[in-house]
Amino acid sequence: MYNKVVTRFAPSPTGFMHIGGVRTALFAWLWARKNNGVFILRIEDTDKEREVKGSIEHIIKSLKWLGLNWDEGPDVGGPHKPYLQSERLDSYKKYAQILIDKGFAYPDPYTKEELDAFRKKADEERRPFLYRDHRPKEFGVWDGTKALRFKTPEIKIYHWNDAVRGALSAGVEALDDFILIKSDGYPTYNFAHIVDDQEMKVTHIIRADEFISSTPKFLSLYEALGITPPVFVTLPPILADGGNKKLSKRDGAKDILEYGEEGYLPEAVMNFLALLGWNPGTEKEIFTVKELLKVFEINRIQVSGAQVNLEKLDWMNKEHMKKLPAEEMQKNIFSYLPKEFQNEKLVPIIFERISKWSDVKVMLEAGELDCFSVVKQPKYDKIKLVYKNSSPERITKNIKLVIKALEKLSENDFTMENVKSTLMLIAEMEGNRGEVLHPVRYALSGLDKSPDPFIIASIIGKNETLSRLQKAL
RNA sequence: GGCCCUAUCGUCUAACGGUUAGGACACCGGGUUUUCAAUCCGAUAAUCAGGGUUCGAUUCCCUGUAGGGUCACCA
Numbered sequence: 239m240y241n242k243v244v245t246r247f248a249p250s251p252t253g254f255m256h257i258g259g260v261r262t263a264l265f266a267w268l269w270a271r272k273n274n275g276v277f278i279l280r281i282e283d284t285d286k287e288r289e290v291k292g293s294i295e296h297i298i299k300s301l302k303w304l305g306l307n308w309d310e311g312p313d314v315g316g317p318h319k320p321y322l323q324s325e326r327l328d329s330y331k332k333y334a335q336i337l338i339d340k341g342f343a344y345p346d347p348y349t350k351e352e353l354d355a356f357r358k359k360a361d362e363e364r365r366p367f368l369y370r371d372h373r374p375k376e377f378g379v380w381d382g383t384k385a386l387r388f389k390t391p392e393i394k395i396y397h398w399n400d401a402v403r404g405a406l407s408a409g410v411e412a413l414d415d416f417i418l419i420k421s422d423g424y425p426t427y428n429f430a431h432i433v434d435d436q437e438m439k440v441t442h443i444i445r446a447d448e449f450i451s452s453t454p455k456f457l458s459l460y461e462a463l464g465i466t467p468p469v470f471v472t473l474p475p476i477l478a479d480g481g482n483k484k485l486s487k488r489d490g491a492k493d494i495l496e497y498g499e500e501g502y503l504p505e506a507v508m509n510f511l512a513l514l515g516w517n518p519g520t521e522k523e524i525f526t527v528k529e530l531l532k533v534f535e536i537n538r539i540q541v542s543g544a545q546v547n548l549e550k551l552d553w554m555n556k557e558h559m560k561k562l563p564a565e566e567m568q569k570n571i572f573s574y575l576p577k578e579f580q581n582e583k584l585v586p587i588i589f590e591r592i593s594k595w596s597d598v599k600v601m602l603e604a605g606e607l608d609c610f611s612v613v614k615q616p617k618y619d620k621i622k623l624v625y626k627n628s629s630p631e632r633i634t635k636n637i638k639l640v641i642k643a644l645e646k647l648s649e650n651d652f653t654m655e656n657v658k659s660t661l662m663l664i665a666e667m668e669g670n671r672g673e674v675l676h677p678v679r680y681a682l683s684g685l686d687k688s689p690d691p692f693i694i695a696s697i698i699g700k701n702e703t704l705s706r707l708q709k710a711l
Numbered sequence: 712g713g714c715c716c717u718a719u720c721g722u723c724u725a726a727c728g729g730u731u732a733g734g735a736c737a738c739c740g741g742g743u744u745u746u747c748a749a750u751c752c753g754a755u756a757a758u759c760a761g762g763g764u765u766c767g768a769u770u771c772c773c774u775g776u777a778g779g780g781u782c783a784c785c786a
Contacts, residue, residue, distance in 0.1 A: 250786050285785055346784080357783090364712040366782045385784050403716075411714045411782075420784040427786045451715055451781035474717085475779060517724060521734050540724085542717050543779065550723065550736045591748080606747095625745080665745085675745035687747035 243275030244441045247301075247308075248431060250282040251293030254493035255300045257546060258446065258476050261511045265473060266444040267306045268512070268534045278438055279311030282431070283324045284424040300494050304504045305527065310438070318438045323430050330425040333433045333463065334386055334418055342391055342462045343418060344377035345384040370415045386419040388429070388455075391462050396454040401442070401471045402539045403450075412454040428455060436465050442536075444471040471536055474515045475543040501574060501597030502551070506558040510551045515540045524557045555597050567592065574602060579610040583697045586654065587612070587689045608685050612694045616684025616706065623710060625676040634711060636674045637681065639664050641707050647700065654696040657703075661691065681710035 245266040249259055270277035279301070281294055298313060310316025320326060337343035348356075353369075360367035370390060380386050390413050397407040418429040425433070435443060449456075450472060460467045478491070497507050509525050517540070518525075518533045525533070562570065564585065571588050572580045591609060595601035624633050643660050644652075665674040679691040682703065688694070695703045 248786090252786080282786065288785065350784080353784090360782090361712090366713045368782085387784095406715080409714045414782080417784050422784075424784090426784070431786090446780095447716065448780055448786090453715095472716090477779075513723075519725070521725080523723095523735060544723060547722050547736065553736060595748090609747095661745095672745055677745090679745050683746090685746085688745095690745065 242441070243270055243273035244278065244439050245270040245275065245444055246278035246280050246435070246438065246440050247306075248280040248282050248434075249297055250285065250288070250427075251290060251297065252285075252288045253290045253293055254296055254495070256491050256494060257511065257514070258491075260300065260304065260494045260507075261476065261514050262444065262446055262473060263301060263306055264304070264508060264511050265471075265516070265539070266442075267308075268530060269442060269444065269471075269536060272531050272534055275441075276309045277307070278316070278318075278440070279308040279321065280434060280438070281312055281322045282427060283322055284420075284426065284430055286324075286422070286424065296495075303495060303498050304508055323434065324424065326430075326434065327423065327425075329437060330419060330430060330433055333429075334425075337388065337418065337462060338380060338386075340462065341377075342389045343380070343386050344374070344389055345380040346387045346417070347374050347378060347384070348372070366411050368411070368414050370413075373415055382423065383421060385417045385421045387415045388418050388459060388462070390415055390455075390458050392458070396457050398453060398457060398467075398470070400450075401469050401536050402474075403472055403541055406450065406453070408451070408454045412451060413458060414455065416455055428452065429459070432456060432459055432463070432465070435468055436463075440468050442469045442471050444473065446473045447475050471539070474540045476514060477543045477545045499599075501570075501599035501601075502555050503558045503562070503570075503597075506551070506555040509558065510554050514544060514546070524554065526561075552597070556595065559592050559595075559597070564589070574599060575610070576607075579607070579613070581610075581613055583613060584610050586693050586697060590689050590693055605687075608687070609683075609689055612683045612685070612688060613698065616682070618680060618684035618710075622686070623677045623680050625670075625672045628670075628673045632673060633677045636664070636668060637677055637707055637711055639668075640674065640678055641704060641711075644695075644700070644704060644707075649700050652696065652700040652703075654692045657695045658692040677710070678707070682706050 247263040247266050249255065249263075255263075267277050269275070279298075281297075283289055283294075294312065301308070308314065310318065310321060312321040315321075334343060356369075356372055357367045369387070370393070373389070377389075378384075393410050393413055395407060395410060396412075397405065400406050416428050417426050419425050431443075434440075453470065457467065494507070498504065505527060508527060508530070512525065512530050512534070513523065516534070516538055518535075519538055520533075559567070567588060568582070568585055571592070587609060591601065591606060595606070624630055640661060643664060644657065647656055647660065661675060661678065662671075665671040668674050675691060679688060679694070682691050682694045682698070683689070698706075
C-alpha cells in the first residue's frame, strides 16, 4: 500500500515533555522503525507567545534519553528541511495562495472585539459558535496584515476511517472557517501540519484523540487542496489520576527526564509507555525494545482511555533491572552511590539487593545505603548478637565453631558458595539455623537489616571475617 | 448547550456471539527463610443501567447514565 512508512512526531516547544507526549512519540517511532520507514522530528513553533526557551533542546534530550532516534529533524536535516515550522513560512504562503486563487481563502474582516461579541452571543444562546455564520459576502484582498481564513467549500457530514477507531463521522457543526494564517504571519496548526505532512510525505498521522473533533476541518482542507489524506491513527487519551490512588508525588504529568533522574531505566519507561494504550493480546508484559518492534501493531491500539498506574511502572522497572547485564547494573547504581561506596566488591550485594527495589533511588531512599557499609568496620550492639530466646553461651559456642571451620578455608577458597556450605553444615549440626546464622550475620554487618552473611564474608575476605567474629566474641 | 469519542476486578487489560469471564499491578493469607526483602503458592475482586436482536449477548442495535474531547489569530 505504501512504498515506505513515514511517521512524524511534531511537538510544539512549550515546555518539557510528559508521559502523554512521549507516548505519542514512541508509537510513531515504533511504527516507522518496525516498517523500516522514516521517523521525522518536526518542531511546531508557530505560536511565538507560548514558546518556552530551551524547549527544543529539552525535547531532543528527552527523546534521546529514551533512545527514540529520528532520520529527519532540525538537528540532522533531511530532504524536506527545514524542520522548524517557523522557517517554513514560504511553504505555507504558497499553499495559501493556491487556496486564495481557488476562492477558498479570504481575509478576516473582523476585529477581536467583534469576534468576541459573536462568540458571547452564541454562548448565551447555548449554541456552538460558528464563524461561517458571519462569513462576509465579499472577500477583500489579503495583504498579510489580517488573518487569512479558510472558506469551507462544502458544509456536509464527513465520514472517515481511523486505523484505530474504525469508522468515524461528525455533524456539520464540526465544520467552520478556521484560520489558516494568523495576522502575525505564522500559520495555525490546522493548516501547517497538513502542508508539512504533504511536503514531508508522511503516511501515518499518529496523534492523541483531541484531534478527532477537528478532523472534518482537516478533511475539508485536504479536499480543497486536492491532497489525499494520510492514514489517521488516533491514540486513546491518558486520564489524569481520577482514582483513589496517588503514590507519592509522582504524577503522570511530570517531566519525563525526571524519571531518569529517579533511577528508572529508559527501556522500562518505554515498556510502560508502550502498554499505555496498546497491548500485544498475549499475557506477556515485559518487553525489550527489540521485542516491542517485533510485536507492535497499530490494530491492537486501544480505543478507551487509561489512568497511569505508576505502581506498575515500578514493577516493570524492577523486572528490567533484573535483566540488566552486570556491567550496566554496576554503572547504573554507582551513579547514585556516594563515592566512598563505589567499590567493585559491592557488586554481589548490589545484585542481591537490586531485585527488591523498583529503582536505585528508591532503594537508597529506603535506607539501603547501610547495606553497603559492610565494607567498613561495623559497630554493633552485643545484645542483638543473640538470636531470639537463645542464650549468650550457646551463641558464643556457635561463633567459636564457625571461626574454627572458616579458618580451615584457604584464602582462595573463601567464596560465597564455600562459606555458605561451611556455615550451613554447622547450622544443620546444631539443629537451629537461626542460632548459628543470625549471630554471624550480625557480627559481620552490625545491621538489623543486611545482606546475608555469606555474601558479606566473601566480600570482606577471610581475614576481615575472622577478625569481626573474634571481635564479636 | 451542540458535535464527537469511550465504558470488563481498586488500576491496566484479554476474551471468531457459546469460556467456571483469563492475565498483570496493588491488596490480603500462607510456604520458604539468618534480618528486611525477594521468591513460591493461594484467596478476594469486574462485564454501568434498562430495553431489544438471537437458541444464546461482555461482544450487535437503541435509550439512559457516567467519564473524556472539542466548539481559539493553542497545538
